[in-house]
Amino acid sequence: MRRLVVIGIGMGPQHVTPEAAAALSSVDYVLSFVKGADDPLVAVRAQVCRRFGDVPLVVVPDPPRDRADPADYPAAVRDWHAARVAAYRQVLTERPGDVALLAWGDPSLYDSTLRLVDALAADGDVTVEVVAGISAPQLLAARHRVVLHEVGQPVHVTTGRRLREAVDAGQDNLVVMLNSTVRLDGLADWQVWYGANLGAPGEQLVAGRVSDVQAQLVAARERARAADGWVMDVLLLRRERP
Numbered sequence: 254m255r256r257l258v259v260i261g262i263g264m265g266p267q268h269v270t271p272e273a274a275a276a277l278s279s280v281d282y283v284l285s286f287v288k289g290a291d292d293p294l295v296a297v298r299a300q301v302c303r304r305f306g307d308v309p310l311v312v313v314p315d316p317p318r319d320r321a322d323p324a325d326y327p328a329a330v331r332d333w334h335a336a337r338v339a340a341y342r343q344v345l346t347e348r349p350g351d352v353a354l355l356a357w358g359d360p361s362l363y364d365s366t367l368r369l370v371d372a373l374a375a376d377g378d379v380t381v382e383v384v385a386g387i388s389a390p391q392l393l394a395a396r397h398r399v400v401l402h403e404v405g406q407p408v409h410v411t412t413g414r415r416l417r418e419a420v421d422a423g424q425d426n427l428v429v430m431l432n433s434t435v436r437l438d439g440l441a442d443w444q445v446w447y448g449a450n451l452g453a454p455g456e457q458l459v460a461g462r463v464s465d466v467q468a469q470l471v472a473a474r475e476r477a478r479a480a481d482g483w484v485m486d487v488l489l490l491r492r493e494r495p
């Protein structure tokens with residue numbers, strides 16, 4: 254049986270757990286997509302591979318995703334996913350051995366690696382293992398020294414695209430990921446805890462009442478992008494109780 258090991262690497266080598274390190278040094282190679290010639294997250298993956306077992310990194314160009322029609326977002330994602338499965342399947346056919354796939358953060362949150370691996374495992378003769386990593390919301394909470402929810406209360410995890418819908422449905426404590434901008438219209442009296450490029454040199458943190466810090470959030474996002482050449486951010490948003 255061939256092993257496919259999905260390893261959460263947190264936000265970089267500093268978050269690789271001993272369990273992840275052991276899994277890395279147990280495989281023959283690591284497989285990763287690369288988005289363009291200077292994909293910064295591939296550079297981090299390469300660093301992880303060098304540091305933990307000097308395991309070879311095999312990179313595959315990430316198939317392009319059709320973003321022309323945002324109304325048909327699920328179909329675009331489905332097609333992209335199928336193209337990614339085909340690309341990995343080709344490498345697996347050509348290169349024998351046990352393989353690790355590195356998930357940014359933890360594979361359980363907004364990550365398609367497990368779906369991809371399930372599709373590959375359907376080909377047979379494959380066992381799948383998963384090693385947990387530190388996710389962006391966990392790191393956000395640690396940096397701000399907060400719990401993601403109040404005592405005994407829930408937290409709703411969603412995307413920037415679906416924030417409005419969640420607020421309209423009555424959610425009042427949210428972790429928001431996959432943001433393309435920081436737009437918090439109508440949430441002026443909420444509290445926000447914000448983190449951009451957590452764990453990277455350009456890391457930015459902002460916290461406060463939305464009306465007080467909204468301009469700072471936008472500036473922080475731009476500072477992170479300028480420092481690292483990329484930006485990813487996560488927010489904890491909470492409606493203040495009267």
Ligand SMILES: C[S@@+](CC[C@H](N)C(=O)[O-])C[C@H]1O[C@@H](n2cnc3c(N)ncnc32)[C@H](O)[C@@H]1O
Pocket residue numbers: 264356357358359360361362363364387388389390429430431432448449450451452453485486487
């Ligand atoms: C494709 S999802 C992957 C999430 C990842 N699996 C995790 O466990 O956090 C990417 C989103 O995670 C968040 N994210 C990932 N890395 C981040 C970082 N270094 N700083 C802040 N947010 C980050 C952002 O919301 C980004 O849009």
